Amino acid sequence: MLSKYAQEISEYLSSMMGRSIIITDINGIIIGSPAKERIGDFHPPSIPCIKYKKMSFDDAEAAKKLGVWYPGSTVPLFYNGRVIGTFAIAGEPEIVLQFSMLVKNQIESMLREKILSPTMSSPQKKINDLVREISLFDPSSDDHTSLTKRAEQFGIELDRPRGVIAVFFSNFRGLGLEKNPVKISYENYSDPIEDEIDYSSMHGRVIVLLREIFPDPQTIIASVARDRFVVIRPCDISDEKRLDEDVERSGEAAEEIYNRLKEASLETIIGVGHPARNLFELPNAYRNAWDVAGIAEKLSLPPGAYTFNRLLLEEMLISVKPHVSLRFIEKKLAALGSDGDAHDLLETFKVYCETFFSKQQAAERLHLHRNTLSYRLQKVEERLGISMQDFKQVTAFYLALYMRELGNRGGSR
Structure with missing residues (x-):
């Protein structure tokens, strides 16, 4: 996509700046140049510029060694945080340095405008x-x-x-x-x-x-x-x-x-x-x-x-907002969680509730003997201070436990 607009941007900015501005792709190949015969040529300074994502400067002597036409600066072009190519401005580095970033911003802005404008009004x-x-x-x-x-x-x-x-x-x-x-x-x-x-x-x-x-x-x-x-x-x-x-x-x-x-x-x-x-x-x-x-x-x-x-x-x-009663229940659950067998007790309590308070179904799901299940439920009653015969109490603690599993301690969304 850069190649689609590179020549147009290169010619426009070169005429505006009065200096040669070339554009290369990610491989250092020139895809936009006021001198059209250069399109397709390799631009050596672009490679380290792309690799290190930094601006580079080449004076006349360095440019001659690299085999490029003019001295100048080479600057990486970015799109969505990634290097997509480079541009180079001809001239002594100390002269072109002062407007290199201006040209960089202009090229990237023009690219975004050309890419996004067809969809903006769709x-x-x-x-x-x-x-x-x-x-x-x-x-x-x-x-x-x-x-x-x-x-x-x-x-x-x-x-x-x-x-x-x-x-x-x-x-x-x-x-x-x-x-x-x-x-x-x-x-x-x-x-x-x-x-x-x-x-x-x-x-x-x-x-x-x-x-x-x-x-x-x-x-x-x-x-x-x-x-x-x-x-x-x-x-x-x-x-x-x-x-x-x-x-x-x-x-x-x-x-x-x-x-x-x-x-x-x-x-x-x-x-x-x-x-x-x-x-x-x-x-x-x-x-x-x-x-x-x-x-x-x-x-x-x-x-x-x-x-x-x-x-x-x-x-x-x-969506439940925190309040004193909920904090009271959570405190009870937290206290239960301090003992070594707390996980087994909470899991037993949870499964018992989810099997419609059926000890037989809960024991089968947990692969426990029914007496073991009854023993665990008795310990839950003692530690939480509730009765398994009190539907409201049991439901309140079950919902609080479920809320904790949801990773939510109340609060508006």
Whole structure:
């Protein structure tokens, strides 16, 4: 990609500066020069400049030894933190030094502008911006008129019931979409600018795939980050029955997204949030979908599709704010954890609760004799100061233990 613009930039800056400015690729080959006969020639000073990522200076004598045309300075060019080539300015080093960094910044700025400008004004970019505005919309203070008008420009009726599906790429392993794999890794290719363009291409392909699953033109599909996409789809939740049916349909659609992307060697965690009845509820539905995906990631759940009702308990626990009672329970659990057999006791207590307080099922799952299980539960009662017959007490300690396993000690998200 650097070679595509190198000659244009070289000619423009050389005419502006009144000095010869050449541009080389990562291998030191000249790809831009006001003297076009030099294109394709090797520029020796570029190699140490690229290797050490530092500016170098060559006076007339050094230039002659290296076999280059003129004395001057050679400066590495960077894109996304990686060297992509060099440029060299002809002239005595003490003269060109004063504006070498200015030229460097100008070249890198021109490259970014040429690479990014075609996408900055694209229709998809405008859709992405619309979704960001939706996510930031505050119904209590913001005027919804401008938001609905922006959506109307795309033929989208925003103020209607909608469900939100959040798609998070948990593991990039390359894309096999259609017959033209898209590069993902920045480590294995010599030109990070090419990789950036291919990454944008990958985004476009995922958008197309999502559009195949959701062909309704009222469905909003956007890329909100390098590894995150969102689907905002119309739905019918006019009564409780239709709400349940829509949640089920959303889960099935999320499963289809997961399976289609998995076929393309992409692992995803997909969150389905509680649907919104109107525009004023939409920001909360948006956040809820990402909360679900975030909880699944936090719990180290395997890639897949997760709905808000499946992770409802975990979401409630993570949102709990710290208070005296919770700290009291945690203190009790911490005290229990100081003894050598604490891990076995806590595991026994946890499994007992998760098997619906069935000693037989708990003993089978733990591979224990039933008497051993009863003995452990008795020790738990003694140390925690609770009764296994008190459902509320047992539930409170179980939830506190689960919160600790979630790595959360309360606090708003």
